[in-house]
Each structure stands twice: as C-alpha cells, then as structure tokens.
Amino acid sequence: RLLIIDFGSQVTQLIARRLRELNVYCEIHPYQNITMDFVRDMAPKAVIFSGGPDSVTREGSPRVPQEIFEYGVPILGICYGQQMMMQQLGGQVDSGHGTAEFGRAYVTPSVKSLPLLAGWFSDDADREQVWMSHGDHVSEIAPGFKVYGTSPNAPYAITADVSRNFYAVQFHPEVHHTPNGAKLYENFVRQAGFSGDWTMGLYREQAIAAIRDQVGDKKVICGLSGGVDSSVTAVLLHEAIGDQLTCVFVDHGLLRKGEADEVVSMFRDNYNMQFIHADEQDLFLGELDGQSDPETKRKIIGKLFIDVFQKHANSIEGAEFLAQGTLYPDVIESVSFSGGPSVTIKSHHNVGGLPEKMGLKLVEPLRELFKDEVRALGRELGLPASFIGRHPFPGPGLAIRCPGEITREKLEILREADAVYIDQIRKHGLYDDIWQAFVAILPVRTVGVMGDGRTYDFACALRAVTSVDGMTADYYPFSHEFLGETATRIINEIKGINRVTYDITSKPPGTIEWE
C-alpha cells in the first residue's frame, strides 16, 4: 500500500485517483494523524506528500515526523510537500520575490535520465506542460538532491536524491493540465516496487470491512433514490451489514414513468432489503398546488423531503448512522463553494442537515470515488447495467421540468412524453453518449391541427446535453431525422401535446434543467 499524507490541497484526491488507475492501493491520511507509530503500523511501501495551502515559511506550518526520511521507502513531495521536504532535509524555501506561478508552465529537463521521468519528455519535445500553483519556492535544495527539471519561475521544478529514492516536484502531476502527469506516478510506483494488482474487487472488500468496523452492530438508515450513487451505497451497505440497514425511498410523486416500481422491485424484492416505500405523493403535490416560482417549489420539496425522511427514519429504533452516497466531487464542491463541509447545492437531495438534527453519524463509503469509479464499483457489486448507466435525475424530480404550476395532468403528460423520448434515444443507441436527456412540459398551450380537427394542447421541449460533470454542458447534436421522428412519435402517441421543440442552449448561459 501507499500512504498519501494530505496537507489540504484541493486536488489530493486526484493523486489517489491516478494511483487507483494504476491499480495501486493507497490511503489518504491528514498530516495531523501522522506519527511514526502510525506509519510503522500501516507499513506503506511508498509515501507521497500532497500540496497544501499553507506556507512552509510560516512558524507552526505542517511538518512530517523527521524519522519518516529514515524509514527507507521512496518519497514523492508535491508542491507544499516538496517545499516541506526540502526544508526538513536541510534546504531553503522563500516566499514571494515575484516567483509565484499559477497555471500553465513548461518544464525543461536538465537531465533526462531520471527513472521518474522515463517516457515523460517526448523525444522530439524539449519541454513538457505542467500545472503550477505556488507562492513560495525552493531557493536552495537539500544536500544529496540534484536538479532534473526547471521552469522559468521554478529553478527546482523537479529534483531528486536518487540514492534515497526521494523525489520532489513543484508542479501538480495529478491534474488534467499536466497532460503527462500520470506517467510520473507510474514511474514512481514502479520505482517503489508496486506491481499494480489492486482492483475494484479489492476496493469492495476493503470498503465492506471499513463499514463493518465503523458500524459494529448498530443500525443504519439510507435514503435511496434509485440513482447510481445511492443505489451503489445501499447495495454495498447491504452486503456489509445485511438487515442492520434500512433504506427509505421517498416517492414524492415527481418521479419518471415506472420509476417507483423499478426501485421497489429492485431493492425490496430482488435484494430483499429492509425497505420503506414512503408514498407521499399527496403530501408533496398538495403543498405544491398553485405554486409556480422555481425557488419556492424547490424549497417546499426540500423541506418536505427532510420531514418525510425524518418521520420514517424515526420509526427505525436504534438507528445511529445515516448512509449517504456522497462522492468526491460533492466533497470538493462543498468545500470550495461554501467554505465549509456543509453541502448547500444538493442539500435536500442528500438530506443534508439531518444527521445533526437527528444525532446520526454519517457513513459515506463513496466519499473518495469519482462517478466513473462508482459505476465500476456498482458493476463489481453486480448491480444491473440499467441502474449503473442511468442519467442523473435531480432531487426535485419532474417539478423542475414543469415550469409554472404543477398539476397531476401535466405530470402525467410529461411522464409519458419523457418515456417516448428516452425510448427513442435508447433505440438509436445514443443513451450512453448523452449526459442527461429529458422532456420539459411548457406552461403554454398552442394551436394545432390533427386529422380535420383543431387541437389546443401543451408544447414541450426536448433537452439532451453532453457534459463531464454537470457544471458546463452543450446541447447534443441529434440528426434532423431523429428529432423529426421523435416529435412525430410524441405528438401521435401522447394525448395533450401538439408541439415539440428542441432546446439548443448550452450551459452557461443556460442551466441543464429548466428551473
């Protein structure tokens, strides 16, 4: 195993991700927990020091136990980790002096023979793009170190003490903007003797052991929406603790066609889980009656969701834990957008605030994973592909695809139209190329002619976007044939719609959902 010591960089998890891609098992631990006893217990084969926001020149800034440098395993220091390493080993770090570097930079090799750099600098290029983000810089390298690469503002961009297998880089090899960064990690782990035989199957075993360890014989409740994250969380927990887990599925009446049945039959009947199907359609639709302001709708749904969840969770005696499918991007988002660990963007969806209110402790087994890794874990757990590959579906459901007042009639029309649209997308083999696709029913009726008669029905908009993370998106370039065929099917098959439009707005300036 490999130990990553975290000094608080926003991208520490990306280091772990790069290592998992190399099939190397690693654990991230905050620097505050690192003692030599901890290190000896864990017995890592290599150690990485992450970046971090502090300044090595500040009195009291984070350090590692000095003996770690005598422990005899390869060490890689990144950014703050590099500077700390230099200072602890007898070099010098300075602040400022106009040598800060943020963003793209180019590193030129001084010597190409360093094993860490093997295959990194392509033969025909004499420099390599990297991503820098530092205010301080190393002004004097530690005894035993040599320079292997420089950038205009970082004369010690890559240094190493080959005899001790210590490597230090000023830039961030783990980020996307260091295009060949993965190669450095690969060289580092090979250097450290990792064969790369760790798999998602092992992750599953380790995650199950960790859940059992955390939960003991106590009970856990889990809000299950049927989305990928909560489904994988539920199945993993069920495998770990069986009937100590109860899932609560809140049906707010804003689900897609057939969705409630699918979730109930998958988890209650197929997996045989302790399962509460909270059918609260009347409550939600009643409270939403007459409301048309998007934020008001969202707030009503969010509040009711928590009330309902709490009511059902209270009925489970002795529950001490709440399981959530929080992913790593949620963790980053909550830290970078709100300055603290509280998730505001998806609060109702992730039943935020509940753990404190109910005195529950959190179980978050996906906290270190990215979406595609959660899908891989889901496959490993044997979840059907239809659940794993699902497009994201927002917590407020169809409410935010029904601008204006929400009525049962409109919801019914929307459900049917959405089902036809998704069926078309699947039939044309496009589902997996699209991040998210859905129909929005518009709050206008338009005039049409069908047969010999006049119609006066709703218009709808089709939406389909490509995206990597939902933060930015572009509309999907369907062929005109596809759009024409789909419009015809919707108008012919769905009573209540007589006009179909295609939404070609990107995000920004639009958002993916209509509200």
Ligand code: XMP
């Ligand atoms: P927007 O519409 O903001 O959506 O571009 C970005 C992504 O987030 C989903 N979304 C939500 N998910 N609760 C959720 O769990 C919400 O309140 C919510 N609002 C939007 C949306 O479907 C898209 O994937």
